[in-house]
Each structure stands twice: as structure tokens, then as C-alpha cells.
Amino acid sequence: MLGLEEINRVEGNGWHGILLIHPASASLLEYQQHEAHRGEPFDPRKTGLDHVGFQVRSRAALDEWLEHFEALGVDHSPIADREYGSVLTFRDPDGIQLEMFFREGHP
Numbered sequence: 001m002l003g004l005e006e007i008n009r010v011e012g013n014g015w016h017g018i019l020l021i022h023p024a025s026a027s028l029l030e031y032q033q034h035e036a037h038r039g040e041p042f043d044p045r046k047t048g049l050d051h052v053g054f055q056v057r058s059r060a061a062l063d064e065w066l067e068h069f070e071a072l073g074v075d076h077s078p079i080a081d082r083e084y085g086s087v088l089t090f091r092d093p094d095g096i097q098l099e100m101f102f103r104e105g106h107p
Helices: 059-072
Strands: 006-012 015-022 027-034 051-055 080-082 085-091 097-102
Touching (some): 059 085
Parallel strands (some): 051 097
Antiparallel strands (some): 006 015, 015 027, 085 097
């Protein structure tokens, strides 16, 4: 379902991470953790990341993601169907909001 064909672990001086690679689209997503992190919780009101959205190709794909999250026990919102599109949100372990998004005709 996800289409991720490679998962690589990487590390550098004072950090380690995981690379998720989707060869068909040349998409790469990297999650890093720095050893110097002080453990404070994520706050979208501070300078930095607010949230990350991932476009899916159909409204039915959101239903598939919902089922996938439920099978894995991922805490998530219900799918919200709004005038601007349909959104399924969840949070990573640091509390950063992630969303799966579909809107007909969206580039």
C-alpha cells in the first residue's frame, strides 16, 4: 500500500535517522534525531515545523489509510470532508501533526 521499497538507517556526528525511499517517484523522507535534543515537546507555535501533508490520489485512498492506521493502532482523526478537500490527520511520536490529504483536481 505504501509503495516504499527501501528503508535505510543513517547516522552522522551526533545524530541518527531513518530514510524512507519511494524509487518510483524519487521521493525521499528522512526522520532525524539529534543526541543534543533536550526532550522538550514539539510546539507548532514556535519557529520551525507546523505540520506536513501528503497528497493521496483518491478519496478511497484516505479510507485505505484509515484502515491501515486502525490496524496498526495509530491514533488519528476521523476523515474530515470539507469544501477544500478531505483530510486524515495523525501525529508522530513528537506530537508533530501529519496529514493525508485529497482534493479532486489538486495538482
